Amino acid sequence: MDVTGWTIDWKNVAIGVTSLGMALIGIYAAFLKLRDSRTTKDRKDTRDNQNYLDRRAERALKQADKANQDLSKLCLKLRDELAECRAELALAEIEREQARKAGGRGDL
Amino acid sequence: MVTYDILIVEDNTNDMELAKLAAKFMVPHESEQRLHCHTTETLAGAEKIVGEQHIDGVLLDLNLPNGKGADTVRRCRTFCPDKAIVAISGHGDDMRNEVMAFGADSFMTKPPDYRGVMKELLTQIEKRRLPIAGLMTA
Numbered sequence: 649m650d651v652t653g654w655t656i657d658w659k660n661v662a663i664g665v666t667s668l669g670m671a672l673i674g675i676y677a678a679f680l681k682l683r684d685s686r687t688t689k690d691r692k693d694t695r696d697n698q699n700y701l702d703r704r705a706e707r708a709l710k711q712a713d714k715a716n717q718d719l720s721k722l723c724l725k726l727r728d729e730l731a732e733c734r735a736e737l738a739l740a741e742i743e744r745e746q747a748r749k750a751g752g753r754g755d756l
Numbered sequence: 757m758v759t760y761d762i763l764i765v766e767d768n769t770n771d772m773e774l775a776k777l778a779a780k781f782m783v784p785h786e787s788e789q790r791l792h793c794h795t796t797e798t799l800a801g802a803e804k805i806v807g808e809q810h811i812d813g814v815l816l817d818l819n820l821p822n823g824k825g826a827d828t829v830r831r832c833r834t835f836c837p838d839k840a841i842v843a844i845s846g847h848g849d850d851m852r853n854e855v856m857a858f859g860a861d862s863f864m865t866k867p868p869d870y871r872g873v874m875k876e877l878l879t880q881i882e883k884r885r886l887p888i889a890g891l892m893t894a
Contacts, residue, residue: 727886728879735878738758739871742790 840880
């Protein structure tokens with residue numbers, strides 16, 4: 649017994665410290681486990697997200713390719729129509745000039 | 757003013773006369789020519805004219821003294837690779853695919869409507885004049 653009237657039971661102190669230490673170790677282990685599980689989940693989420701982005705990019709690429717092909721076809725079609733219109737216009741102008749030269753009305 | 761220099765390669769006298777007539781009819785007067793027409797009866801003559809003159813398009817008969825069938829187009833392409841070629845055959849539509857494969861831009865059969873032929877030739881010339889290179893992915 650010391651001056652305060654308390655008796656220090658070192659055995660209980662040792663048990664308490666040990667229990668506290670074990671509890672802290674348990675908490676730390678739980679913390680590590682939780683952190684690992686979160687890391688695994690994050691990785692899975694990241695992987696899923698990456699797969700999703702890859703699929704979306706692939707789909708966008710296909711759509712862009714199809715749009716490019718459609719645009720090319722449309723341009724070629726318009727080019728052909730424009731060429732035909734220009735040829736018809738040239739012939740019409742030549743024939744109109746010929747008609748005017750022959751003495752008829754130019755717009756016939 | 758848009759002008760066209762065309763070359764008619766035809767050994768059949770009647771067809772040549774028709775072509776000349778069509779070309780002549782389409783020339784308004786000397787000072788304002790839109791359509792310059794050159795004529796020859798052989799592939800050798802065509803090669804000579806193409807080498808010496810500016811030509812936009814060729815109206816090519818497929819039955820010449822020194823050239824028969826689709827091979828005429830192949831040989832014509834060797835000396836005018838970048839010009840419009842409209843091939844005309846008096847033997848029906850049988851060789852259309854072969855003629856187009858050898859590089860003709862268009863194929864027509866005799867007896868042709870010469871205004872239609874001229875329009876087709878001018879259309880093919882215009883197609884080559886329109887800047888659309890690089891879009892041939894389709």
